Amino acid sequence: MSLSTLQPNEGSPLGEHYLRSEVDNVQWGWLPNAVSKPVFEMASGATITVDTVSHEGMMDDQGRDPQAWFAQFGVRPGEILADARAIADGVERRNGDGPHVVTGPIAVTGSRAGDILKVEVLHTALRTRYGVISSRHGLGALPGEFPETPPREDGADRFHAGRFHSCFTFVSVEQSGGQICGVLNRRGLNPVRFPLDPHMGIMSVASDTDEPVHSNPPGLHGGNVDVKLLGSGSTFYLPVQVDGALFATGDPHYSQGNGEVALTAFEAPLRTTFRLTTISAAAASGVLGALREPFGENSRHWIVIGLDRDLSGAMKAAVRSAIGFLETAQGMDRATAMAYLSAAADFEISQVVDGVQGVHCLIRKSDFRQQF
Structure with missing residues (x-):
C-alpha cells in the first residue's frame, strides 16, 4: 500500500x-x-x-x-x-x-x-x-x-455548515513497524494506531x-x-x-x-x-447451491449475509441462509447444518446504521476439506 x-x-x-x-x-x-x-x-x-x-x-x-x-x-x-x-x-x-x-x-x-x-x-x-x-x-x-454536540440548528445548509453540529474525527495514515496504520490522536496521550x-x-x-x-x-x-x-x-x-x-x-x-x-x-x-x-x-447451483442472494467468500471463509430492518430479523435471515447453503451446496441435512452452525460458525454484526441492518455468518472452509 x-x-x-x-x-x-x-x-x-x-x-x-x-x-x-x-x-x-x-x-x-x-x-x-x-x-x-x-x-x-x-x-x-x-x-x-x-x-x-x-x-x-x-x-x-x-x-x-x-x-x-x-x-x-x-x-x-x-x-x-x-x-x-x-x-x-x-x-x-x-x-x-x-x-x-x-x-x-x-x-x-x-x-x-x-x-x-x-x-x-x-x-x-x-x-x-x-x-x-x-x-x-x-x-x-x-x-x-x-x-x-448541540442539536442541529434551523437553517443548517452547505453555507452554514457549523449549524449541523456533526462530529468529525480526522484520521491520518502512517507507516508503523512495517505496517500501514490509521492514526487517531488523543489529547495528552500517545496516538492510537490500528x-x-x-x-x-x-x-x-x-x-x-x-x-x-x-x-x-x-x-x-x-x-x-x-x-x-x-x-x-x-x-x-x-x-x-x-x-x-x-x-x-x-x-x-x-x-x-x-x-x-x-x-x-x-x-x-x-x-x-x-x-x-x-x-x-x-x-449457479454448483457454486451457491439454492442461494440467490448476496454471498461472499475469501480464502478462509464462506460469508453468508442476512439483511433486515430489525437486527433480530437480520440474524434469523443469516441463519436461514447459512442452513440453506450448507444443505444445498455442501450436502448437509438441515438438522446437522443447524448443529454445525451452533458449534463452529461465527455470526457477526456487519452494520447497524444503514436502515437495513446486516449480520454475516463465517463458515470455515477448512472444516469441509478431507483430512488425511
Missing part, C-alpha cells in the same frame, strides 16, 4: 480497463436500476480498475468544498483528489439523496437476469493518506446520544425497478452491505436482475469495525481492481 496521493490517471492501473470517478461516471446517493445507462461495457471475465472517492469532505455539513474543509487538518491542496473536487463542484445533491458517491454502472456483456455476477476483488490501493470517521445527529448506533483493511462498502448490481434505488439500505442487489471481509482476495456473488448486470461500486473504506457504530467507517478513497464474470443461471 502506498502513502502517496493517487490522482486520476496517475499510477499504473492493474486492470485491462480503467474507469475514472469523473463527473459523468458517478451517481451521488443512488444506485443503478433497470433504466440506468452504463458508463462502460466489458466482457465477462475481464478485469477493470475503478477509481472511487469518499463523500467525506464533500457533504453539506462540511461546506461542499473538500479543499477548504480538509485544510483545517493540515491537508495541502495537492493532496486533495481532483475528481473529488470536480464532483463536489459539478454533481447536484439534494435533500433526501444518499451520501455515497458511486462509480458506474458497468455493463457486463452477455449477462442476463437470473445469472450470478461473480465480483473478484483483486487489489485495493489507497488514494490518500487521510480520511474521516463521522457521527451525525439522528444517525448511528446511538441516535439521540451521539454525537455529544491496522487497515481496505474494502468497498458498496458493490451493487442494478435492481429490477424503474424507481430510484437509494444508496443507504443494502438488499438483494447487494449495495451498501458494509462487510469488512470483502477486501482484496475476496469474491462477492450478486444475483443479476437486469441484462448487463450494471455493476457499480462506492463507499470506500480504509477500515471498519463490525457494527460501524458511529455511522461511518474510516472513510477514504480507493482504487480497486475487479474481475467481473457472469455465472449462468444453470451453473
